[in-house]
Amino acid sequence: MTIEARIRELGNRHRQLDEIIQREFGRPAVDELQVRELKRRKLRLKEEITSLEARAG
Structure with a gap:
């Protein structure tokens, strides 16, 4: 995979x-x-x- x-x-x-976090708040x-675990x-x-974007340039 690239x-x-x-x-x-x-x-x-x-x-x-x-989206899952937003639904949870609803x-x-x-x-x-x-919510804390999802945010983590x-x-x-x-x-x-x-990190990947930095490597891709």
């Missing part, structure tokens, strides 16, 4: 997590632990995307 394809894949997963009883995963994806 770096660009990996970046696109990670970007899609990042957006999916964002619920009457927000699961704070769930989203941040890790963003860091990996940034």
Whole structure:
């Protein structure tokens, strides 16, 4: 897989997590632990995307 394809894949997963987080906030009883873990995963994806983008130039 090329770096660009990996970046696109990670970007899609990042957006999916964002949508899940937004849906969670729309619920009457927000699961704070769930949201915290989702945000942590989203941040890790963003860091990996940034790293790959730096390598791709």
